[in-house]
Amino acid sequence: MKRTRSASIFSVLTLLIGLIVPLRADEGMWLFNMPPKELIQKKHGFALTPEWISHIQLSSVRFGGASGSFVSPDGLVLTNHHVGQGAIQNLSTKEHDLMKTGFYARTQGEELKCPGMELWVLQDIEDVTAAVTGARRPGMSASEAAEARGKSIAAIEKEGAEKTGLKCQVVTLYSGGMYHLYRYKSYIDVRLVFAPEYLMAFFGGDPDNFTYPRYDLDVSIFRIYENGQPLKTPNYLKWAARGVKEGDLVFCSGNPGSTGRLLTSAQLEFLRDVSYPFAMANFKRRQALMHEYSKMGPEEARVALRNLFGIENSLKAITGYQSGLLDMKLMEKKAREEQALREAVRRNADLEKEYGKAWDELAAAQKTYAFFFKEYTFFERANGFYTTYFNTARTIVRLAMEKSKPNDQRLREFRDSNLPSLERGLFSPSPISDEFETLKLADSLAQLKEELGTTQEVRWLLGDRDPAEVAKELVSGTRLKDLDLRKKLTEGGLDAVYRSVDPMIKLALLVDPKSRGLRVRFEKEVEAVETTYGALIAKAIFLLKGTSIPPDATSTLRLSFGVVKGYVENEKKVPYQTTLAGLYERSKKAGNKPPYELPPGFVEKKGVLNLATPINYVATCDSIGGNSGSPVVNRKAEFTGVLFDGNIQSLPTRFVYEEEISRSVMVHASAIIEALIKVYGAKPLVDEIMGKL
């Protein structure tokens, strides 16, 4: 990356520096290869050493889009219950519902293999900005440049994977201002060791989600195996014997999904006016559908829970994000900062020429996107085909199509570097209820017809037919539950796909051209513009502050820091931690009724528990969705708890960090130990964690 372009640009630095208030808060999800050493030294008097950072990095574990950490030298990985939930549900049946009963493997022999689960550990990071941005030739349009970059990225990932045997992903930072290559070790033999009851993990349910004070044991523990043996993990987090106290400096290491702090006003307005309103209405519709299905009986409720949890979680999160965007003060602050930057650029001819039009181009791209957002969502993002069968069918169809092309011309998720994980997922068993899938598909087809009924593909698919009838025909006709069939179709490639008579494969083929057309449009007219001009804005900011503003979150490993600290809400002090005593009080106050019902073990063992044990605590560390399961450590890199939520005030920090009352919420390390020993009888597990084995 070129930080500066010319002397004349330097000359305006003085001018610009005054415009943006330097970062002083505990803000930031920092890159592990560009940690905020000086800031932490200055603000908290703590020296981040390379050894400390490397140890945390290698102790951190990526769970798909979420986080976790090693907590023993023998491959134990701790994360949230809601992060492990998919695997736990996969291992559950009507008769043995581990969501309900919880699970503890008393011996390694009892640990349960989780099909399809894959955990990654980040090994190293390399700056490949020059190679990627160098792919752009003079005179290329934004979309041609994006294509050239895409090919360059594909080549870097492929070469990296071939050379190192590691998973390689090039990560786009600062909207394209930087490109870093992340190399991961991947583990595919993962087994369930411990999970509490869902009631305990998600105490307070949806009403308490994204709130604090809380009393959740949102924890699950897995073990990684390699060659049939527990993985040896020299880098793991030792348990913090003394817990945390108010004012302690803590660090959070995890994979925050996405933030929008560097978005322009036009981009924020798009979210506020187009994207979020649609998403919220959509999630509400699905929430109602799940509730309705749940009412049919306990088994239906168990099945629906799989989707319901995610729906309600997303709905609440987006509602919170939207509250920020609907806050005039927040939007005005954003607009003012943007105007100041644009004004500074405008005053210098060189800067104006280089960066001047970036904001307008981004604004124009938002307008374009708004125009086809709904079609894009219903087709390419498959909102109109809400069943796991469609996803499976489409993956099979596209896998065959993309594999027939050279690697660098494929859709990115089908590049060679991504295929092993993708195929593992495709061929792993997971329970499917045809009744439930029919219900979901019927509802989304009905929605598709309501929203896009005049679209040719919708008319072909539905015509004058009842969407429920079409859904039933599709689900009852498909054989894609059969993993052997999936394998056969995949091995047979395009020929097998084209010859398939499976109705779900045919559906995927029917809508694929339309979907791909929308994707192309999105990539060329929105994404490419956002990358090209977003990168320009980022460069303008680099000129000002170097890289002292960390990039927006990208589902990759970041380090944030903060202080254990309560806050004041409605003039009332909210304490920095809650205790087991508080848990019992809260339950009692709610009449022990769902979602405040305690599982039997906690009812029985109340007498033997130390009720003063802290269960949840809060800190100012910056976090967002994807940080779930992140270990939170103290100066000595000891495990003090696992992040599982943010309070409701933290949601608008998606766009603007705020330190006064926004908090990350953790399960306290001590409650985990207390419960494992006294409620779950898991002394051997505690001994392993505490290093007493």
Next chain:
Amino acid sequence: MKRTRSASIFSVLTLLIGLIVPLRADEGMWLFNMPPKELIQKKHGFALTPEWISHIQLSSVRFGGASGSFVSPDGLVLTNHHVGQGAIQNLSTKEHDLMKTGFYARTQGEELKCPGMELWVLQDIEDVTAAVTGARRPGMSASEAAEARGKSIAAIEKEGAEKTGLKCQVVTLYSGGMYHLYRYKSYIDVRLVFAPEYLMAFFGGDPDNFTYPRYDLDVSIFRIYENGQPLKTPNYLKWAARGVKEGDLVFCSGNPGSTGRLLTSAQLEFLRDVSYPFAMANFKRRQALMHEYSKMGPEEARVALRNLFGIENSLKAITGYQSGLLDMKLMEKKAREEQALREAVRRNADLEKEYGKAWDELAAAQKTYAFFFKEYTFFERANGFYTTYFNTARTIVRLAMEKSKPNDQRLREFRDSNLPSLERGLFSPSPISDEFETLKLADSLAQLKEELGTTQEVRWLLGDRDPAEVAKELVSGTRLKDLDLRKKLTEGGLDAVYRSVDPMIKLALLVDPKSRGLRVRFEKEVEAVETTYGALIAKAIFLLKGTSIPPDATSTLRLSFGVVKGYVENEKKVPYQTTLAGLYERSKKAGNKPPYELPPGFVEKKGVLNLATPINYVATCDSIGGNSGSPVVNRKAEFTGVLFDGNIQSLPTRFVYEEEISRSVMVHASAIIEALIKVYGAKPLVDEIMGKL
């Protein structure tokens, strides 16, 4: 090619030789690189020299699937009127219908450029059998072997084209017993010089088609240009000043399309029981549709003629072929020959092991094909989408899809070596009547619904809708008449295709997966089997007779020979030639009514014409569809006429050659000159042809 495999195989030769009657008739469409020198020397006392053969080859011109020849040193090419018909119709409008008026360019400046027309001249042939068959590795299935051969062929063609700049095509001979690489020079600036009236070219119309005696001036003349100048053609056919007389030895050089003389009984039965009955019913349906449309008015008749001619021609040809297959004697003869060969193979363990199962495998493949023949025909062969728009749309769609794959993995017609011609065709203007296209599409969609109404894709497309309404929507909605749009879509590749809202593109995308699935099935389960086992049978025959039986026709240049000779039909002698006098008699006898109506020029000029001039003649040379336009030359390689038809008795020779009464029918060289001078006032053209310029 290995002609023999082992000594033990040699030892059965004596046995086998007795089984098959050596070829003694004037049978055979011979390869130019393996001409029947000895046979002709022995039978006709004529020595084929390399110079003679090379001169004929370089004077022969390929017109797509038909034939022609150079007849002047300045690039004049003579063919049939019905071969040039597409180009003549392309140049016609409602106001200026060259089909009706005929055309003569008095000067080179008046010659009319024919968009999209491309003529090829065969430069040389190379045997690449070893390279192609060597692609098969031990243990490969028939379909894997076919795939390997396909890739090898693609590579040979690509390399050949790159090395020589010529059009390169690998031709499969003897069902895969041999592979030869044909290299062509291609010419794309072709201009119309002369065409008689359709009435005169096709005198006697459909009733007289495939009959003899005939009186047709089925001739058209074009000129090839290169760099804006008439092409210099040192190899051209000089005019035979003295015509032909009965008993003369003549040679025919052209591109016969396909014959089935080496087909097994099972393959013949498939044609008789499945393929031909369908084709005949299908052509009759379309013939009726065209007649109905023609009745609406002269302009409608003009438009319909474009399709009607080909339909009636094919219908009559296939009816003739089928008459052969329905002839028990023919089928029994075939079966006897086959049994004799199989019996000989069975008696020798080595031969049995190598070739024994070939016939049964071929028979099984026919049964498989019968099972999906109809679907294959309606989808992949586009019988259900009978409009030029669909062909255009599908070409655009597949071009984009195939171009995104490596060359050797593409459908064969989209390999690099075929793209220039394919794209030239796609971007050349030709008149389209939306009313006519709607009618055709509506009828074929109705037929599709009748035949395959329960197929998912048909249900999607038509549902409960009236096919005529769907056809109207598609034709009125498409913009594919616009050549710029075709170019834009093609240049934009897959992205543009997926983004297209053109309903015909969408239709092509809708049915493409189904069509491709059927094509894969055909290629793997029928074609690959036919190639693999057909080649084995061919090898068994080589063991017997070397290559003294020429391969079945393959749309490539072949040399046949024969004798100018009348024949006896119903105990009546049919003369070897007809005269202009006969033409006038025939017209008069039919009351000068269509299709025996004479054009005004011929009515007016009767008095000045030498009525003794021969107009058509027959010879025993072997020919079939594709030979239309073939020059027929004498021993001195002089042009004696142009082949335009076979008599009705020649049709079953598709399967078994017969010399007694089967004849090829030619336009006599003398009639061409007489008409050009006295009817068309084309003295300068005659001077050029006769070398008097």
